[in-house]
Amino acid sequence: MLITCPYCGPRNVSEYTYQGDGNRTRPDPASTDQAAWNEYVYDRLNPAGDHHEIWQHSGGCRAHLRVTRNTLTHVVTEVSFARDAGHRKSERHRKPGAHA
């Protein structure tokens, strides 16, 4: 697998560390909504197809990247700095019943 880091260019997947589902939004730090925290900490989307993921270029510039990857074909269609996407709300929604 090849991921094109916006900073370093195309690099082998072995330079990256998978950092999980990129569709999660951390609740407000002061929130006491246990369901929201449960969802953030434990729920993961697992689509067959395009998936938003966070990968860290740990063997390179160490930036976290927001990667759109097809879980069936491993084709990566979009890569951007997670830092820039950080404020964006997830545009994907969990399936009904996906709560723990």
Added chain:
Amino acid sequence: MSPRRATAGGRIDRQRTIRFTFDGHQFTGHAGDTLASALLANGVTLFGRSFKYHRPRGVMTAGVNEPNALVTIVNGGVREPNIPATTVEIFDGLTAESQNRFPTLSYDIGALNQLGGRLLSAGFYYKTFMGPVIGPLKGTRLWMACEYFIRRAAGLGSAGLEKDPARYERMNAFCDVLVVGSGPAGLMAAQAAAESGARVILAELEAVPGGSANWSDEAIDGMPAAKWASSAVGKLKALENVRLLPRTTVWGYYDDNTLAAVERVTDHKSAPAKGEPRHRHWTIRAQTVVLATGALERPLVFPGNDRPGVMLADAARRYVNQFGVLPGEKIAIFTNNDSAYRAAHALKKAGAAIVAIIDLRREVSDAARQIAASVVGEHLTGHAVVATEGGKQVSGIKVQPFDIATASVSGDPRSLHADCLLVSGGWSPTIHLASQAGLKPVWIEQLQAFLPPQPTQKWLAAGAITGSFSTQEAISQGHAAGAKAADSKSAEPGDLPIADADSLDPCPAPIFEIKAPGKAFVDHQHDVTADDVRLAHREGFVSVEHLKRYTTLGMATDQGKTSNVPGLAIMAETLGKPIPEVGTTRFRPPFAPVSVGALAAERYGDIRPERLTPMHDWHVENGATLYAAGLWHRPMIYGLAGETVEQAYVRETKAVRGGVGLVDVSTLGKIAVQGPDAAAFLDRVYTNMFSTLAVGKARYGLMLREDGFVLDDGTTWRLGEHDFLMTTTTANAGKVMQHLEYLLDVVWPELRVHLTSVTDQWAGAAISGPKSREVLAACVTGTAVDNDALPFMGIVHGEIDGAPVMICRLSFSGELAYEVYCGAGHGTHVWATLMKGGENFGIVPYGLEALGTMRIEKGHVTGAEIDGRTTARDLHLDWMLSKKKPFIGSAMMDREGLLAEDRLQLVGIISLDNRPLNGGAHIVEHLDEANPHGSIGHLTAACYSPVLGRYIGLALVSGGKARHGSRAFVSDPLRRRFGPIEIVSHHFYDPEGSRMHG
């Protein structure tokens, strides 16, 4: 002269004789021989015993597709089993053994399994090992005993127990064009791509590039094909932009045109040259791949088709043309296509007698007829072989008239004398890699074969893999593919070499099996017969994938290279469906077995990277015994002559508590946390406050994970308003860095904080003990170090003999203590100066054992207690959980299960029988040595405590705090350590902390 070596011919070096051993007997061969060709030349036909039935087996092929002739290569104490003799190049001193026989290959007790054949039919593993579920034997151990013997009898070679001393290495490579296979198509592709300037890698699994050119009788450009090939290889070798990799099997095709290959660098040598690895693993990323992997001949399925002396027709052609070896003297040929007639021609020319050609087809091409007429013997068209005769070697065959339309035999069988039967059931393009990087393979009726699928990655196919089997087509396809792969505009097909070859058509009659009484093998390596396939179908296995797993067809080490298509054809017939509707199973990596050593390479053994502290050489020179902690090497003890480890660390501990000692703490993780929002950031990641910390002070901090469990602990020093130096435990340095980077990049990108790992930039030494202040006062200039200038958790800057240092007064040992940091380059100088300055105070260097002892006595936690399952409360660190602010983990840490009273909690343990305790031992309320059970927790660390004069430990025990003062037992059945203990507070020593504050 060897009995089966032709007097002339072949591409072996007859001037060079090589001596090797097979099953304890000395043999000779020539340079260029494989183990199979050399043994055949010596008249050896029996190579091994089969998997289940222990039937005698010979050589069926001449290459990587060999299912039968598996041997164990013995090199000193190292045994490498299941290597096809057809792929082993002989060298002086080679030692090989046959497999799966007892006591010897010729007299094998296991052959009795043939009588019990019904017991070992399809699915025998599943059926036999279930045992009776009803009846008188239900639940008895009888079946377990049977299983032992059957498992012992059924199998392949056995590996040795010796450690493999060979070295392996990994390489990464990049190229514009990777060509897999170096037959005429591959050579032309490499040449065309190289000419246009592309960076080319040409990988060939055999020792000598050239593929079929090495054993065809054809001519290319007016010279023997083999000569043409070697001159083409010579030209490629001379090019700067071409890398030639012989003995290299490309075994996997992965995402983004990444291919995996293994190069056997020294397997063909008596001894490797200096620095040479045994195998080299290649990860090759190619812009475009040209697959010129050729085709593999298929056998036919008929009774007795596994007897030694039955061989694929093209393999025999290779043995005679490349190795000058005749596989027999009186040879019969059995075929459903024209290609086998080439073997008849070659063997006749080399001096063998062709007894008969038995062709399933009634109608045969003129070209084939002409060859049949010229090689004498009988030409039996419309006939089939229905049996082979002989014991450990074919002595004759039985033939019968055969009708293709009904696929059945008629009339009476008649016998023919022959000592070798060559078989051809058509050709299967070698589509393994193509299939790994493509959609579904395409069934072509005319060829009765699967062709490469639609690519899903960037590859082109050329030569026999495409289903066109003529050398001229291989040349033109190879050239076109190479030029296209290199994006060349200057393809000039007019200049292509001209092949002078026969016009035999390899399209076979659609017959895979001759049905007649007797065992007819489909998968020779796993002993799967045609009847096994039908039995599995009758038992309800109708999907190919299930059938494969149930019968184990195609699942042996050869991955079914000779059996997949015939097996599929028999399944299709049984199911009453056409082959393409039954489908093919997916080809998965590896194409051929890969050594585990090549995959592990430098990740294992003596070339693993190691991390050394700046003071490492000093430790070694001063008698330290080193201890591997992750990649770090740290002093364990500085033992004196004759001291045990315990004596050494007890002496070091006493010296520290009574005077002063110095320990290397450079391995602690160190992260510079800098920026206007650094303090706010630390407030969010630590459970306690850091924004209130004064500049020039340090504070102990605790970090949780998002789920509320403890992540790590350490001290963080405020060096400036916006400048913090965070320390982490040695083991978690990388994990904490990644955790913080994630938070800043993904969760709080608005925070203006920069992180820098500075672990390797700082050397650290902790000086501990009541006299540590006096030593510092004697060594440090530029700052005072008294209690006012440097109070507990204070930081000062100064110099030690000219080297700038930063000193923080903090304690892990519980004594008055300081950590002295300096630039890594000054580490040894500062360390040596402190040791020298401490001489008058009796300073000792101390290692991890003494450090660990003092932290156990103090009840400090480390990675053994912060094991990912403990909370701050479990470790009695809840005083560090701020109620004034949210922090990572604060929302999840109060969940019901994390507050339960019976959770494992940190306690101290005292051995009551005065014997040492072991980390990892269980703690039980009631001792039951015979049947250990009822664990209430486990020891995380243990030592002899000089201050208590007892063996003590730390432990995580269920409801631990409530058990203080109670008795229990250690139960450690693996180490046979059982005995009484007392559960106490984890603060064994100076719980008020008066010593370190003094």
